[in-house]
Amino acid sequence: MKHLGKMSETEMEVMEVIWELSTPVTVNQLLEIFESKGWKTSTLSTLLKRLIEKGFLTKSMSGKVNYYNPALTFREYKKYETQSFLGRLYNGKVKNFIAALVDEDELTQDDITELKEWFKREEGKK
Structure with missing residues (x-):
């Protein structure tokens, strides 16, 4: 298995939701799920970008929407x-x-x- 970066607690929280959903997810879907946190789109986008860089997520695009998938189970x-x-x-x-x-x-x-x-x-x- 490839080397993965270390996840922060917040990144782990996001990944747990993505793993649980078991389907490609968008920023808007995650914003709804984490509504109680009051995150802005830019905050969540930064978290997702870091998770991609660390090897936990992949990103694909359909139209103008980015979809995020776990790179591993x-x-x-x-x-x-x-x-x-x-x-x-x-x-x-x-x-x-x-x-x-x-x-x-x-x-x-x-x-x-x-x-x-x-x-x-x-x-x-x-």
Whole structure:
């Protein structure tokens, strides 16, 4: 997967709406959805431009209207962020992450039991 930029909280909020809509979206549609924020067209256009530059959106034009589409699914984004997080903090290893949680008493015995059951189910799928 290509390298993506980092999203701000506001950019993530916009992307979550776009992912949820699952259809090309226009600035006017987004302005209606985010009406409570009081954003101007220029504010939203700037956010969308940044999301394009960071690799999260693509833009197409029909007539004089711009349509914005996600460049990746939410699932693909979560996978990318997870791999990036693991790479930066845990040498790319899930085991190191889980060990850190166990070492810091972040996982309860119930969590561990649930994970063991999940691993058994996953093992049975192969």
